[in-house]
Every structure is written in structure tokens, then in C-alpha cells.
Amino acid sequence: MSDEERRDSLADQAAAWIPPWERPTPPKPAVTDEPPAAPPAAAEPAILDTYRSPRTETFQDPVGESPAEPAVEPETSPRAGEPAPGADEAVDEAVGPDAPSGGLAAPHDTSGEPEGEGGAGGVPGKRGRRRAAPAPEPAPVLDDAELRGALEAILLVVDQPVSELALAQVLEQSPERIGPMLDEIAAGYTAAGHGFELRRAAGGWRLYTRPEYATYVERFVLEGQSVRLTQAALETLAVIAYKQPVTRSRISAIRGVNCDGVIRTLVSRGLVEECGTEADSGAFLYRTTTMFLEKLGLNSVDDLPPLAPFLPDDVEELADATR
Incomplete structure (x- = not known):
């Protein structure tokens, strides 16, 4: 081709060139429900068989090319928005018939169910059930x-x-x-x-x-060796028995003398014990013990004899004289 012919050819091409923004829009393909046909699978090169990975089943290209994608069969590919074939059966099997609608099955509580064959040492693959504890044998009735x-x-x-x-x-x-x-x-x-x-x-x-x-x-x-309570200890013990719970100051006010040492003696012999403190003053309260009832042969302090028969006739005059 001569120079003139080449120049005319280039001029014709330049005159026939249309910018992209002025080109007509190609018609869009019709939308159908059928899935697009997959391109035919390319034949595998025989040389790539040696680079097949046994774990991932993909092709490893030593040259750096991307691995070949497997062909998609149209009859097994689900449509857009539709579940895959067999998905319903798989979900029913995994969730179970008793599962609530729209979600996974709640965890099965086997705490109150007896253990069956699928428990420890049973048939594998079955749900384990706890074995109910044997009921205790009733105690024999004695004649x-x-x-x-x-x-x-x-x-x-x-x-x-x-x-x-x-x-x-x-x-x-x-x-x-x-x-x-x-x-x-x-x-x-x-x-x-x-x-x-x-x-x-x-x-x-x-x-x-x-x-x-x-x-x-x-x-x-005793063999002649008896330990007796003194008169002061007996009086203090009587005041505690009839006025319990009572404080030391109240006992001293009733007897008219200090009774700290006597109370310590009664506590050491197990006849009297502390039973808390008074709410107003915080002083310790004292009461008689079980040993006191046992020594006197009483079932409770309510069995103590009443004091009225032992009071003197002029008790009011004596009370007025001590004021």
C-alpha cells in the first residue's frame, strides 16, 4: 500500500470514529426465570494433576495463575430466593419435630429423665438419659x-x-x-x-x-464430801430463775448487795449462762441452764413453785421501809 492510500485509509477511519458517549446503548437482555447457562468446563491439563491438593480439592498453579473454577450444573443450582434442594429435610432432621417454628430447637433438658441405652456406656448416637436413683428402702417397723x-x-x-x-x-x-x-x-x-x-x-x-x-x-x-451452794448463791440463783432474763444490776438491786462474784460462781458451775444484752443499757442478761432444770428435776421453768405462799404477810410494809 502506498503512502497516499494509507493516508486516505486513516482519514476514512478518523471520519467514521464515534465517541463513546454518542454511541447507541445496546439492548438489555430479556430477564427470565431460567438460570444462566454455565460455560462448558474447560478440559483439565494433564500436567496439573500432579499439583492437585488432596485436602482442598483445588488446583495449585505453580506459574501463579488462578485455579480453575468447577463447572456449575444448572439442574442442581437453586434459584434466587429459593432454598437449596434437600434443605428442608436437613433442617427438620437437625432441629427436630418439637422445635418452635422459625428457629432452632431449644436445648433438651434430660435432668429429670431416666438414662436409657444412649447414656454412658450405651448405644452411640442416641440421646443420653439419666438413670433414676433407686428409692430408699423403708425402715423396718419394730414391734x-x-x-x-x-x-x-x-x-x-x-x-x-x-x-x-x-x-x-x-x-x-x-x-x-x-x-x-x-x-x-x-x-x-x-x-x-x-x-x-x-x-x-x-x-x-x-x-x-x-x-x-x-x-x-x-x-x-459423795462419801461425806459434798459441795453445797452458799446462801448468797442460792438467793442469786432464785432471783435469776424467777426474773430471767435479768441483768446484774437488777439482781443486785433485788438482793441489796453486789452479786458479781456469786454470778461468776454460778456460771462456772453451769447453772447460769449469758443470753444476750439489754437493748437500752447494753448490759449482759442471764438465765438458768438446762443443767439447772435437770438438777431440780423440772421440765421447764414454768414448773417452779409460785412465790406467793412464801412471801411474808407484811411485804408491803417492808417494801415501804426500804424506800
């Missing part, structure tokens, strides 16, 4: 003769009064049987004329020697 002997054996070794509830728990029997049986045992000892008796004291039961044999018991136990 009257055996219950009587058991109660007598326990009462012989106790060192303080024992309640009916404690005896029922030890013997594993109903508390309704213990009380009547103890009354029957006490009545039997009295009728037989034994030197001891079963008596209720300090809220419980204990064996005691009978008062008519007290001199023989004292002679055997």
Missing part, C-alpha cells in the same frame, strides 16, 4: 417388745435428757410411737417398785433414782 428394749438401752447410756424426736430419728421410727411407749415404760417401773424411775426433765427423758433412796445414793456417791 413393741423390740422398741421397748431399744429405748431402755439408749436411756441407760445417755448423760442428759434426750428428746422424743431424737429417739425417733435414731431408731428410724415414727415419733407418734415413741411418746406412748416412754409413758408405758415409766408406768411399768413405778408399778414394779424399782429403785429408779423414768422421768421427763428439761424437755427430754432420763432415768433417775427415786427420792426415797436418795440417802443411800448420796452416801455412795
Whole structure:
């Protein structure tokens, strides 16, 4: 081609050139519900077989090219907005028939269900269930003769009064049987004329020697060495027994003398104990103990004799004289 022909060709091309913004818009393809056809899968080069990864199943190109994408089959690809085939069955299997609608199944609570074959050591793949604990065997019911002997054996070794509830728990029997049986045992000892008796004291039961044999018991136990409370200790103990809970200052005001040393003696012998403080002054309060009831043979402080018969006739005159 000569220079003139080449020049004319370039001029024709320049005259026929149209800018991009003036070019006509190509027609848009029609929208259909059918998925676009996938391009045919390219044949795999035989040389790339050696670079196939066994774990990810992708092709590793040593030259740096991007790995080949697998072909998408139209019949297995879901449409836009539609779930994949088999998704409903997979969700139903994973969630379960009892799951609430629109969400995953709530965690199954097996705390109250017995353990079945799928538990520990059972068939794998089944839900584990806890095995229910065996119910405790009921305690054997003792007959009257055996219950009587058991109660007598326990009462012989106790060192303080024992309640009916404690005896029922030890013997594993109903508390309704213990009380009547103890009354029957006490009545039997009295009728037989034994030197001891079963008596209720300090809220419980204990064996005691009978008062008519007290001199023989004292002679055997004390052997002439008896420790007696002083007159001041007896007066202080009487004030605490009838006025409890009471403070030291109140006791001293009733007796008219200081009683700190006497109270310490009664506390050391276990006849009196502290039971809190007074709300107004913060002074310690004192009351009698269970040993006090046990030594006097009383069941409670309500069994103390009334003071009215022991008061003098001119008690009002004496009260006015001390003012």
C-alpha cells in the first residue's frame, strides 16, 4: 500500500470514529426465570494433576495463575430466593419435630429423665438419659417388745435428757410411737417398785433414782464430801430463775448487795449462762441452764413453785421501809 492510500485509509477511519458517549446503548437482555447457562468446563491439563491438593480439592498453579473454577450444573443450582434442594429435610432432621417454628430447637433438658441405652456406656448416637436413683428402702417397723428394749438401752447410756424426736430419728421410727411407749415404760417401773424411775426433765427423758433412796445414793456417791451452794448463791440463783432474763444490776438491786462474784460462781458451775444484752443499757442478761432444770428435776421453768405462799404477810410494809 502506498503512502497516499494509507493516508486516505486513516482519514476514512478518523471520519467514521464515534465517541463513546454518542454511541447507541445496546439492548438489555430479556430477564427470565431460567438460570444462566454455565460455560462448558474447560478440559483439565494433564500436567496439573500432579499439583492437585488432596485436602482442598483445588488446583495449585505453580506459574501463579488462578485455579480453575468447577463447572456449575444448572439442574442442581437453586434459584434466587429459593432454598437449596434437600434443605428442608436437613433442617427438620437437625432441629427436630418439637422445635418452635422459625428457629432452632431449644436445648433438651434430660435432668429429670431416666438414662436409657444412649447414656454412658450405651448405644452411640442416641440421646443420653439419666438413670433414676433407686428409692430408699423403708425402715423396718419394730414391734413393741423390740422398741421397748431399744429405748431402755439408749436411756441407760445417755448423760442428759434426750428428746422424743431424737429417739425417733435414731431408731428410724415414727415419733407418734415413741411418746406412748416412754409413758408405758415409766408406768411399768413405778408399778414394779424399782429403785429408779423414768422421768421427763428439761424437755427430754432420763432415768433417775427415786427420792426415797436418795440417802443411800448420796452416801455412795459423795462419801461425806459434798459441795453445797452458799446462801448468797442460792438467793442469786432464785432471783435469776424467777426474773430471767435479768441483768446484774437488777439482781443486785433485788438482793441489796453486789452479786458479781456469786454470778461468776454460778456460771462456772453451769447453772447460769449469758443470753444476750439489754437493748437500752447494753448490759449482759442471764438465765438458768438446762443443767439447772435437770438438777431440780423440772421440765421447764414454768414448773417452779409460785412465790406467793412464801412471801411474808407484811411485804408491803417492808417494801415501804426500804424506800
